[in-house]
Every structure is written in C-alpha cells, then in structure tokens.
Amino acid sequence: MNIEDYKGVFTFAQQVHGELSNVSLELIGKARDLAADLETNVSVVLLGHQIGHLAKELVAFGADRVIVIDDPVLDEYRTEPYTQGLTAIIDAYKPEIVLFGATAIGRDLAPRVAGRVHTGLTADCTSLDIDPEKKEFRMTRPAFGGNVMATIICPEFRPAMATVRPGVMVKELRDDQREGEIVTFDYTFVENQAYFQIEEVIKKVSHKIDITEAKVLVSGGRGLGDANCFDLLQGLADALGGEVSCSRAVVDAGWLPKEHQVGQTGKTVRPQLYIACGISGAIQHLAGMEEADYIVAINKDPDAPIFNVADVGIVGDLHRIVPLLTEKILAEKEK
Amino acid sequence: MKIIVCIKQVPDTTEVRLDPKTGTLIREGVPSIMNPDDKSGLEAALRLKDEHGAHVSVISMGPPQAKEMLREALAMGADEAYLVTDRAFAASDTWATSSILAAAISKLDYDLIITGRQAIDGDTAQVGPEMAEHLGIPNVSYAEEIQLEEGSILVKRQFEDFSHMVRAKFPALITALGELNTPRYMTPGAIFDAWSNKEITEWNRADVPVEDSNIGYRGSPTRVAKSFPKTMKSPGMKIEEGVEESVEFILDKLKEKYLL
Numbered sequence: 001m002n003i004e005d006y007k008g009v010f011t012f013a014q015q016v017h018g019e020l021s022n023v024s025l026e027l028i029g030k031a032r033d034l035a036a037d038l039e040t041n042v043s044v045v046l047l048g049h050q051i052g053h054l055a056k057e058l059v060a061f062g063a064d065r066v067i068v069i070d071d072p073v074l075d076e077y078r079t080e081p082y083t084q085g086l087t088a089i090i091d092a093y094k095p096e097i098v099l100f101g102a103t104a105i106g107r108d109l110a111p112r113v114a115g116r117v118h119t120g121l122t123a124d125c126t127s128l129d130i131d132p133e134k135k136e137f138r139m140t141r142p143a144f145g146g147n148v149m150a151t152i153i154c155p156e157f158r159p160a161m162a163t164v165r166p167g168v169m170v171k172e173l174r175d176d177q178r179e180g181e182i183v184t185f186d187y188t189f190v191e192n193q194a195y196f197q198i199e200e201v202i203k204k205v206s207h208k209i210d211i212t213e214a215k216v217l218v219s220g221g222r223g224l225g226d227a228n229c230f231d232l233l234q235g236l237a238d239a240l241g242g243e244v245s246c247s248r249a250v251v252d253a254g255w256l257p258k259e260h261q262v263g264q265t266g267k268t269v270r271p272q273l274y275i276a277c278g279i280s281g282a283i284q285h286l287a288g289m290e291e292a293d294y295i296v297a298i299n300k301d302p303d304a305p306i307f308n309v310a311d312v313g314i315v316g317d318l319h320r321i322v323p324l325l326t327e328k329i330l331a332e333k334e335k
Numbered sequence: 336m337k338i339i340v341c342i343k344q345v346p347d348t349t350e351v352r353l354d355p356k357t358g359t360l361i362r363e364g365v366p367s368i369m370n371p372d373d374k375s376g377l378e379a380a381l382r383l384k385d386e387h388g389a390h391v392s393v394i395s396m397g398p399p400q401a402k403e404m405l406r407e408a409l410a411m412g413a414d415e416a417y418l419v420t421d422r423a424f425a426a427s428d429t430w431a432t433s434s435i436l437a438a439a440i441s442k443l444d445y446d447l448i449i450t451g452r453q454a455i456d457g458d459t460a461q462v463g464p465e466m467a468e469h470l471g472i473p474n475v476s477y478a479e480e481i482q483l484e485e486g487s488i489l490v491k492r493q494f495e496d497f498s499h500m501v502r503a504k505f506p507a508l509i510t511a512l513g514e515l516n517t518p519r520y521m522t523p524g525a526i527f528d529a530w531s532n533k534e535i536t537e538w539n540r541a542d543v544p545v546e547d548s549n550i551g552y553r554g555s556p557t558r559v560a561k562s563f564p565k566t567m568k569s570p571g572m573k574i575e576e577g578v579e580e581s582v583e584f585i586l587d588k589l590k591e592k593y594l595l
C-alpha cells in the first residue's frame with residue numbers, strides 16, 4: 001500500500017427510512033475542518049434506495065461531492081450489502097480518511113468495512129484533528145469507561161477510519177446555494193454467505209423523543225428517590241420547553257427507558273441548558289453532558305462531583321426547589 | 336448445535352477512581368470481572384442449551400489470570416473453555432485481536448458465535464463484527480431477543496428508535512446486549528466441579544493459525560499516540576441557601592444568560 005495515493009476526507013451519510021440522521025450532517029461539518037487542514041475536499045457516501053433527493057441536502061450542509069449508490073438491496077440497512085457498497089467506493093476512490101457516526105448502524109458497518117479493507121478503526125471519537133506539522137490524523141476518544149482520554153493514530157494503513165459520537169461535532173448552517181458534484185456509482189451486489197434476511201421492521205410506538213436534539217434538558221438521578229418524582233422534572237421541562245433525561249442509575253432502577261439516558265453508555269448531549277437534579281456526577285455521566293452550554297446542578301451533597309462542572313451549583317433539596325422554580329418560571333412567562 | 340461464546344476479563348470500570356491530585360487512574364483494588372455484555376451472551380447460549388440442547392464452548396484472549404473468569408463460565412454451565420494466551424498477542428488492537436480470535440475459532444466446529452456488544456474497558460464494539468468478517472459469516476449486532484429456528488437464528492436487532500427482526504442462517508455471529516437477559520448465578524456443585532474437575536485448554540502462539548503480520552503491536556493498524564487524564568472544566572458558583580434564595584439565584588442566572 002502506498003499511503004500517498006490516498007486523498008480526501010470521506011463521510012458515510014447515514015439515512016434511515018429516507019431521513020438523514022443528524023450525525024451525518026455533524027460529520028460533514030467536522031470533515032470540512034479536516035479537509036481544510038489537509039488542503040483537500042469532502043466527499044459524502046450516500047447508500048440506500050430512492051434516496052437521490054438527500055444528495056442535495058448533503059451538499060447544502062457542506063459536501064463538495066456526494067457519491068450515491070441507489071439500489072433496492074439497500075432499502076433497509078443490512079450489514080453485508082452496505083459493506084460491499086462502501087468497500088467498492090473506498091477501493092475506487094482511495095480516501096485518506098473515512099468517518100462514520102457512532103450509531104447502531106455505524107458501529108456495525110465500520111468494523112466490517114475496516115475488516116474487509118484491512119485498516120485501522122477508532123471507535124466513538126469525541127475529537128478529531130490534524131497534527132499541524134506531521135499532517136497526521138489524530139483521533140481522540142474516551143477510554144476505560146470515560147476515565148481517561150486516548151489519542152489514536154493510524155500511521156501505516158489507509159483509509160484511517162473513525163466512528164464519531166453523535167452530538168459532539170457541530171454541523172454547518174444549511175446553505176442551499178452551495179454547489180457540489182453528485183456522482184452515481186454503479187455497483188452490482190453479489191449475494192453471499194454473509195447476507196441475512198429482514199423478516200420485519202418494528203417501529204417503536206412510544207412517543208419518539210430525542211434528547212440529543214433538545215435545547216433544554218431537565219435531568220434526574222438517583223437523588224429523585226422514586227419514579228413518581230419524574231412528574232416534577234417533566235413539569236420544569238415543560239415550563240422551559242425542554243425534555244427530561246436521566247443518569248444510568250435511573251435506567252437501571254427502571255424509572256425511565258434507556259433512550260433518556262445521558263452518559264458514556266447513553267447519549268452525548270450539548271443543550272443550551274442542562275439542569276441536573278439529584279445527579280451525583282459519576283465520570284460516566286459527566287462524559288455525556290459536560291459540553292452543555294450552561295449547567296445548573298441541584299444536589300443535597302455539597303461534595304457531589306457534579307458541582308465540579310456546574311456553572312451554577314445549588315446545595316439543597318430538589319423536591320422543594322424544583323416545584324418552586326417551575327412555578328416562578330411559569331409566572332415569569334405570564335408577564 | 337455448537338455454540339462458541341467469546342468472553343473477556345475486564346477491570347470493573349465503574350469501580351475506578353481518579354487521583355484528585357494527579358488526575359491519573361487508581362488501578363489498585365479494582366476488581367476483575369467477566370465483561371457484562373459477554374456474560375449476557377453466555378447466558379443466552381446456556382438458555383439455548385437448556386431449551387434445545389447445545390454444546391457451549393467459551394473462549395477468551397488474555398493473560399493467564401483470565402482462567403479465573405473461564406472457570407466462572409464453566410461453573411455457570413459452559414461445557415468447554417479455551418484460553419488464547421501469549422506475549423506475542425499483547426498490545427493487539429481490534430484488528431489484531433479479531434484476527435487472532437477468528438483464527439483460533441476456525442479450529443473449532445460451530446453453528447453460532449456469540450460475543451458481547453462491547454467491553455466496558457474499551458467500549459469499541461468492533462471485535463465481534465471484525466471476527467465475523469475474517470470468518471466470512473454474517474454478524475447481527477445489538478441482539479435484544481433471540482430465538483432458534485431450524486438451521487438459523489431469529490434475532491431482534493436493536494437500533495436507536497426501531498428494530499429489525501433478522502433471520503441469519505448458520506454459521507452466524509451475534510453480538511449480545513445486556514438487555515438480552517439476566518445472567519444466572521453459579522451453583523455450589525458446579526463451582527466445585529469447575530475448579531476441581533474441568534480443564535481449560537490453553538492455546539499459545541504456535542497453536543493459532545494466524546500470520547505474524549496480523550498480531551500484537553506490529554500487526555495493529557492503530558496506535559495509541561498518547562493518553563491523558565480528562566480535563567474537567569472549572570467549576571462555577573456554588574451556593575448553600577434556603578429554597579427561596581436558591582430559586583431566585585437560578586432565575587437571575589438564567590435571565591442573565593438569556594435562557595429565560
């Protein structure tokens with residue numbers, strides 16, 4: 001392998017049922033920074049069926065080129081055909097870097113592709129940059145349950161691949177005037193032993209909440225005491241136009257479903273306002289929320305680690321503070 | 336039916352504390368455990384064995400001390416245990432680890448391979464799918480329910496806000512979520528048996544049919560350039576006042592920041 005032959009920053013545009021995932025747009029934002037430092041451009045790979053209309057959207061968010069494979073075999077995500085398509089594009093274009101979202105799809109597809117092209121893959125990155133002198137791609141990720149950070153390089157293999165935590169990178173503003181090239185890639189899929197069959201697509205019926213999209217999060221921890229106390233938090237979240245999230249302890253206790261969980265094994269969030277109620281602030285939780293613009297913490301324990309990252313720390317009883325705060329905010333809005 | 340479960344011994348990262356002065360990890364006294372997702376994978380295999388009859392082997396790559404964990408797996412009900420261990424395998428990244436494990440597994444007969452979704456010390460979720468790639472078999476990640484059908488496995492595969500019901504023909508690999516089940520405890524009789532009567536097969540470098548260029552540090556495409564303690568942002572204000580004062584304080588701050 002001559003690594004000099006590999007040029008350009010590529011991202012995988014995850015789409016599910018014809019809708020682009022937010023992380024796909026965040027990756028393009030980051031890829032633009034990397035491409036600027038490497039004096040190259042950004043290509044976005046779009047796989048699916050009847051998804052042509054999404055290519056223009058990707059250009060509007062910063063893609064210089066969109067490479068599309070549109071085939072019925074790609075209608076629902078399946079590991080093997082997506083691996084075949086992406087590997088064929090990597091073989092044809094020889095990119096230097098390929099980025100994926102660290103989602104249930106990206107974390108399945110990326111290792112399969114890395115295995116097939118024989119290259120390095122770094123999981124769940126929270127920071128990516130280019131060494132200004134060596135022009136080397138550096139991938140930084142939490143390790144050891146979020147207790148330490150590790151910077152990973154891939155010196156001898158290309159493309160260097162990484163999955164990136166959703167909610168960490170920042171997407172560019174949409175610009176429908178932006179121009180980009182849209183290329184259709186011809187590929188004939190070959191059914192092999194690694195194919196499997198999808199018998200059924202089960203959409204979750206519950207009210208779909210996405211805490212990573214919320215501007216305001218009111219988050220609860222073990223200090224709430226019991227599941228009923230979430231009504232308190234929901235009241236405050238409603239008053240602020242936000243959503244309710246929680247720590248792992250709350251999910252483990254069965255008080256809220258997993259999709260509300262913030263942290264190392266949950267979601268990374270960066271809302272404008274994060275109000276942590278009765279959350280002690282284990283390092284695994286902090287890993288998922290410390291990038292919030294403004295953090296208010298309410299906790300009985302004056303030594304709780306959450307106070308180390310909070311902009312405003314209130315030592316006190318959330319069961320008394322939250323209802324009054326909700327009432328005052330509603331009164332404020334009446335004015 | 337033959338099932339192979341891949342398990343890893345990991346430090347219990349929820350027990351890790353940071354030295355407040357230096358910001359480095361305090362590793363002393365951190366217990367080693369069977370990785371939780373792997374334990375759910377083992378439990379899933381044992382339930383298939385209970386319901387349909389199966390031969391369950393467990394395999395681990397790691398230092399000799401991982402034998403303790405393999406004995407625990409035997410005491411839970413696994414039939415056979417393999418430890419892949421050699422200094423030549425140390426410092427392997429996910430590519431090299433998956434190459435070594437796939438080569439070791441290729442010496443065994445199997446219909447189904449189960450791994451945990453991810454290990455709590457690395458959180459990569461890569462070794463399972465990469466092994467399936469090396470073995471040329473399908474992988475179904477993030478299994479939240481499984482069901483056996485003639486010659487194939489039916490898996491409820493979890494995504495963020497939907498699921499697939501997937502049918503994969505044997506041989507296949509699945510990665511298990513912790514939500515799949517609650518692992519059983521060892522029984523006293525089985526513990527005695529596992530520690531006194533059962534053997535663990537040890538495979539070293541020469542026993543594993545894998546190229547030198549795919550193992551250890553030199554066979555790893557990724558390298559750790561540096562690791563460092565996480566820098567926390569500096570704390571803001573902390574007050575300890577009455578309820579009224581606290582609420583007023585929050586309101587003032589939110590207004591100041593135009594959040595109200």
